[in-house]
Amino acid sequence: MEKMLAYFNETKNLVDTKLKEYMANKVPLLDVLHESINYTLHSGGKRVRPLFCFIVGELFGVPREKLVSLACALEMIHTASLIMDDLPHMDDAKIRRGKPANHLMYGQDVAALASIGLLTRAYEVVLEDTEVPEDKKPRVVSKLANVVGINGMVGGQFVDLKFSNKSMEYETLEYIHIHKTASLFMAAGSTSAIIGNAADEEILALEEYAMNLGFAFQILDDLLDATGSVEEVGKSLRYDKGNFIALHGVEKSKELVTEYTTNALNAVNIFDDKNGRLTALAHMLLKRKS
Ligand code: GRG
Numbered sequence: 001m002e003k004m005l006a007y008f009n010e011t012k013n014l015v016d017t018k019l020k021e022y023m024a025n026k027v028p029l030l031d032v033l034h035e036s037i038n039y040t041l042h043s044g045g046k047r048v049r050p051l052f053c054f055i056v057g058e059l060f061g062v063p064r065e066k067l068v069s070l071a072c073a074l075e076m077i078h079t080a081s082l083i084m085d086d087l088p089h090m091d092d093a094k095i096r097r098g099k100p101a102n103h104l105m106y107g108q109d110v111a112a113l114a115s116i117g118l119l120t121r122a123y124e125v126v127l128e129d130t131e132v133p134e135d136k137k138p139r140v141v142s143k144l145a146n147v148v149g150i151n152g153m154v155g156g157q158f159v160d161l162k163f164s165n166k167s168m169e170y171e172t173l174e175y176i177h178i179h180k181t182a183s184l185f186m187a188a189g190s191t192s193a194i195i196g197n198a199a200d201e202e203i204l205a206l207e208e209y210a211m212n213l214g215f216a217f218q219i220l221d222d223l224l225d226a227t228g229s230v231e232e233v234g235k236s237l238r239y240d241k242g243n244f245i246a247l248h249g250v251e252k253s254k255e256l257v258t259e260y261t262t263n264a265l266n267a268v269n270i271f272d273d274k275n276g277r278l279t280a281l282a283h284m285l286l287k288r289k290s
Contacts, residue, residue, distance in 0.1 A: 001280065001283070001284070003280075004277065004280040004281070004284060007277070008047075008051055008284070011047070011050060011051050011054045011064075011071070012047045012050075012051070014064065014068060014071075015047050015050045015068070015071050015072055015075060016042065016047075018068050018069075018071075018072050019041055019042070019072050019075065019076070020038075020042075022072055022076075022121065022125050023037055023038055023041060023118075023121070032106065032110060033110060033113060033114060033117065035106070036102055036105070036106040036110045036111060036113075036114040037114045037117060037118055039102060039105060039106070040079050040082060040083050040096065040102045040114070041075075041076070041079050041118070043096065043097045043099055044097045044098070044234075045075065045078070045079065045097065046288075047075060048217075048281075048285065049071075049074040049075060049078055049184060049185065049188040050071035050072070050074055050075050050188075051281065052185060052188045052189060052192075052210070052281060053067055053070055053071045053074055053188045053189075053191070053192040054067060054071060054192075055277045055278060055281060056188070056189050056192035056193050056196065056206055057192045057195065057196055058277065059193075059196065059198075059271060059274055059275075059278075060192075060193065060195075060196025060197060060198055061196070062192070062195055062196045065131050066131045066132060066133075066195060067192060067195060068131075069125045069126050069128075069129035069131070069132060070126055070132065070140065070191055070192060070195065072122075072125055073122035073123070073125055073126050073144060074122075074144075074184065074187070074188050074191075076118045076119065076121055076122035076125075077118075077119060077122050077144065077147075077148060077153075077184065078184060079118055080114075080115040080116070080118040080119040080122070081115075081148075081153055081157075081184075082096060083101075083102045083103075083111050083114055083115040083118070084111075084112070084115040084157075085157070086101040086102065086103065086111075087103055087108060087111060087112065088103070088108065090157070090161065095234065096234070097234045098234035102114060119148065122144065123141055123144065123145070126140060126141060126144070127141060132195065133195065136194055136195050139194050140191045140194055140195065143187050143190055143191050143194070144187060144191060146187075147183045147184055147186070147187040151179075152179055152183050153179060153180055153183065153184065155179050156175065156176050156177070156178070156179025156180035156181075156183070157179075157180060159172065159175050159176050159179070160176045160180060164176060164242045165242050166242050166246045167242070168242040170247060172242075173242060173243070173244070173247060177214070177215060177218040178211065178214075178215075180218075181214050181215075181217060181218045181221075182210065182211045182213075182214025182215055182217075182218070183214070184214075185210040185211070185213060185214040185217070186206075186207045186210040186211055186214065188210065189203075189206035189207060189209065189210040190203050190206060190207055190210075193206050201270070202270070202271075205267050205268055205270050205271070206267075206268065208263075208264075208267035209264045209265075209267040209268045209278060210264075211264075212260045212261070212263040212264035212267065213260070213261065213264040213281075213282055213285065215260045216256075216257045216258075216260035216261045216264065216282075216285070216286070217285055218244075219244045219253050219256050219257050219260065220257055220285070220286070220288060222243040222244045222245050222253065223244075223245060223250065223253055223254065223257070225243065225245070226243075226245040226250065227250065244256065257286065258286075261282050261285075261286055264282055265278075265279060265282055
């Protein structure tokens with residue numbers, strides 16, 4: 001586990017440095033917009049999606065410099081979604097990563113623009129990166145667009161806003177979490193695998209792993225909402241909407257975390273002794289407290 005933590009910190013530092021480069025401001029008139037973007041981009045995110053992207057790259061022998069723009073793009077999409085999710089007409093959250101939400105610092109107008117600015121920059125950095133093979137870019141960018149769009153996070157957020165309540169069907173909850181949370185994990189795995197020339201069955205195995213891990217991650221998020229404190233978890237907690245805890249209770253939800261994690265690990269058995277870091281990542285996420 002210590003080795004994994006060292007690897008985690010290495011990739012996190014690489015991503016942090018590159019994100020600063022990508023989001024450096026060259027136009028003084030845009031200072032406040034960049035401040036708003038960088039406020040949330042560098043407010044202590046765990047960088048889990050980039051980490052998964054690098055782990056998958058390693059499976060296929062892809063050097064980190066070929067993946068760093070993609071890893072940053074995943075984090076930019078994730079951060080854009082957090083800023084938007086916290087807005088008053090969405091989740092109306094006041095605290096994110098232990099700090100005031102972006103719109104409370106910069107206003108709703110600036111926060112909305114920061115989110116869109118980050119989102120669009122994500123596509124730009126991958127497309128402009130000469131390290132990413134040209135023939136892979138259309139498939140990678142298409143996956144990244146798909147995961148955000150109507151059949152991805154936007155759709156998941158819509159269903160969450162309009163249909164989430166304590167008595168909703170399990171299928172509705174499943175739809176929300178596959179699209180809001182698991183799908184970006186899946187895209188992190190599949191886009192990195194595409195750059196690594198993975199076979200279709202390997203991409204499918206990684207998507208299966210990511211979907212199950214994303215689910216376990218989300219149930220854990222709900223458990224933290226239900227049993228943690230704002231100070232510990234570092235964000236506004238949601239008790240009001242339907243979630244795994246409302247549907248199954250705390251104990252059953254904990255069992256589900258283990259069940260989905262086991263499914264995730266089974267999915268990547270095809271990589272035999274090369275799946276050590278995927279196993280370590282799953283165990284690390286199981287232990288998270290925020
Ligand atoms: C992509 C701009 C854009 C919009 C899409 C707003 C929206 C539509 C979707 C919301 C998606 C969302 C916020 C899902 C929650 C996912 C989740 C479990 C977040 C917590 O992830 P961590 O723990 O967070 O990795 P840190 O703080 O570590 O980065």
